[in-house]
Ligand SMILES: Cc1ncc(C[n+]2csc(CCOP(=O)(O)OP(=O)(O)O)c2C)c(N)n1
Ligand code: SF4
């Protein structure tokens with residue numbers, strides 16, 4: 001979204017990923033933050049606790065993730081731009097509340113700075129919450145999920161998420177990881193004004209001059225619940241058209257197509273270079289939104305590819321979405337590391353070569 | 361014949377929707393008290409109510425104010441979110457004993473500890489009404505429930521929780537009281553205490569809670585009258601009716 005010639009952006013400075021999330025949020029109009037500490041995202045609540053009061057906002061540390069997501073629910077119902085951030089086990093605790101946000105048609109921005117799991121796991125970077133993020137929550141609910149791969153994208157995605165959430169009247173989730181959160185990179189902040197928030201005539205903030213509003217997710221009548229689900233899905237579909245993003249690297253003539261997002265996509269860029277040096281026509285497609293997913297484009301590229309290899313920091317989650325997108329056009333293989341490990345360039349090359357008619 | 365005169369009107373803050381509560385259930389009268397107080401304080405148009413998951417889940421159909429339906433037990437957190445955004449609003453939660461004292465114990469304790477400027481109407485009927493009469497944290501020793509068929513045994517299910525006394529150990533809260541819906545006398549007392557709990561918010565920017573002893577004739581297996589009598593004869597022995605923390609000097613209305 002940012003490039004050097006874009007007048008909406010200021011001069012680059014060196015920024016840490018977790019702080020980029022905060023500044024992106026502030027630019028996006030976020031004035032309320034409720035959250036519970038968990039590594040590796042603690043810099044976010046710490047930063048927000050001093051930054052939000054500077055812009056007339058409120059930071060409050062919730063007593064748990066359960067409380068925090070429900071404080072978000074209340075603040076959103078009252079019409080505010082609000083966010084919470086957490087990491088894997090904390091997101092598990094928030095999941096009921098996220099489902100309530102969807103059903104009650106409430107916007108909010110959520111960030112998962114993913115750590116190794118399952119269980120308490122560890123605080124290393126992982127992509128093991130892909131399925132949780134993209135299949136989030138009980139009930140028939142969609143979820144917009146971003147998968148940034150740089151400090152700049154952490155900033156841009158978070159900044160944009162508030163507008164998108166308001167338009168879709170739905171929560172938007174940014175799926176980051178411990179490496180992205182902790183690393184420092186040059187980042188260009190927005191220097192223009194963020195677009196005005198849409199009116200929220202549905203907000204529950206006192207019924208002066210109108211009939212009382214109700215924010216609710218209880219629909220005892222099946223047909224009523226179906227109507228709401230269809231309405232939510234319709235808004236999600238419209239928002240999806242606007243927000244679907246992916247990035248391509250040397251895909252024009254790619255016979256070996258790598259698909260990876262976030263941190264593992266950074267590793268895969270080097271893998272593509274190495275494969276090209278060895279004479280293999282390799283390319284990389286990086287989903288930028290994880291839901292909606294670039295299925296159509298992956299399908300197109302699979303027409304020319306002889307093989308697709310999906311690389312993840314887990315035991316194979318996004319690969320299912322890629323297989324659906326490829327739909328049998330060519331073989332789809334997977335390689336990855338789990339438990340908080342990042343697959344190295346060598347490991348990925350070895351995996352590709354071990355069972356590859358293309359690179360082998 | 362003398363011209364008809366209007367001598368009694370329903371509160372503006374209460375809708376005329378037919379309530380779904382069982383015959384003899386005290387939820388309905390308690391709604392009315394809350395609505396009267398909102399009217400009397402003149403805050404209807406700036407009030408946001410949070411309903412629980414429990415028999416009062418449909419309270420959003422009964423109060424003529426902005427309403428939010430919260431996840432089970434999380435009403436104090438939702439109320440906190442609203443209040444931190446709109447400090448000018450009067451925010452109340454209406455919660456049962458399963459909602460507040462079981463699944464939502466964390467949220468109520470911390471809202472009270474923060475002296476969050478909200479009002480909590482806590483309905484203690486000693487049972488999970490909505491889900492058909494299971495044991496609540498407030499179920500009395502010996503009291504039967506669908507998940508305690510032999511009656512609550514302290515050695516197995518532990519002792520009932522006295523929520524107000526427990527919250528009274530905290531420095532934070534501005535107003536804490538227990539009242540009862542067992543008879544007109546106690547209903548009048550409940551109204552006074554509820555008004556104090558609202559004033560804790562509107563005049564002292566603090567946390568106010570009233571634990572209201574209520575009846576659930578359906579799952580207690582009693583007639584409405586028997587249920588009220590049992591509250592008077594037995595329930596109050598364990599749950600004393602008292603104002604545990606009064607409003608700051610000279611601003612309290614209690615019996
Ligand atoms: C997360 C979750 N767990 C359990 C339930 C089921 N449930 C609904 S109401 C309720 C208990 C309500 O009891 P109480 O709060 O005492 O309210 P009452 O009906 O007695 O007024 C339970 C367990 C739920 N809706 N959500
Ligand atoms: S089940 Fe009990 S609490 Fe619920 S409406 Fe009936 S009497 Fe009232």
Ligand SMILES: [Mg+2]
Pocket residue numbers: 414456457458483484485486487488489496
């Ligand atoms: Mg109950």
